[in-house]
Amino acid sequence: MTQTSPTNASRGAVDTLLRTIGWISTVCGWISALMILSSVLITCQMIFVRFVLRQSTIWQTEMVIYLMVGATMLGLPYVQKLRGHVNVDLLPMWLPRGPRTVLALLVLGLGIVVLSIMAWYGYENWHIAWERGWRSPSVWGPPLWLPYLLLPVGFGLFILQLLADLLALLTGRDTPFGLEDK
Numbered sequence: 001m002t003q004t005s006p007t008n009a010s011r012g013a014v015d016t017l018l019r020t021i022g023w024i025s026t027v028c029g030w031i032s033a034l035m036i037l038s039s040v041l042i043t044c045q046m047i048f049v050r051f052v053l054r055q056s057t058i059w060q061t062e063m064v065i066y067l068m069v070g071a072t073m074l075g076l077p078y079v080q081k082l083r084g085h086v087n088v089d090l091l092p093m094w095l096p097r098g099p100r101t102v103l104a105l106l107v108l109g110l111g112i113v114v115l116s117i118m119a120w121y122g123y124e125n126w127h128i129a130w131e132r133g134w135r136s137p138s139v140w141g142p143p144l145w146l147p148y149l150l151l152p153v154g155f156g157l158f159i160l161q162l163l164a165d166l167l168a169l170l171t172g173r174d175t176p177f178g179l180e181d182k
Contacts, residue, residue: 077161092104093179100177129145
């Protein structure tokens with residue numbers, strides 16, 4: 001009979017959690033890509049309607065803006081998962097392992113704090129738009145709570161990926177800034 005030690009069980013749970021968060025971030029990346037593709041197709045349709053059919057467009061420009069904002073917000077966790085955000089790694093490369101780990105923990109912690117503030121205000125903005133029934137002042141006039149919802153959701157998912165990165169660093173599953181020791 002095989003016995004599972006508490007350490008192995010918790011290790012498996014952490015691995016499952018990290019894989020799940022990674023999967024969520026990847027799905028966000030795919031949704032973001034589909035939103036960008038949709039905005040390109042809508043832009044092509046808008047050009048056709050305006051310049052070939054000589055008709056006015058009502059919803060296309062606004063929809064493209066909302067899709068691009070949504071793609072940006074939902075793409076945040078995926079880009080973080082791939083370590084694709086702009087960074088300057090001169091200092092981490094220069095530092096030895098111990099101070100590099102401290103710097104990585106500080107950066108992740110501060111990032112989580114700043115993004116939590118942004119997520120809170122994004123939620124607050126969404127909630128006001130929802131409660132008051134705000135609509136866009138355009139002819140199309142979609143409810144504004146829909147695009148505003150993307151702010152707290154995007155920042156929340158970004159925070160989730162940062163928490164996964166922090167957990168991976170604290171449990172030794174990842175190295176600080178993805179750099180190996182010299």
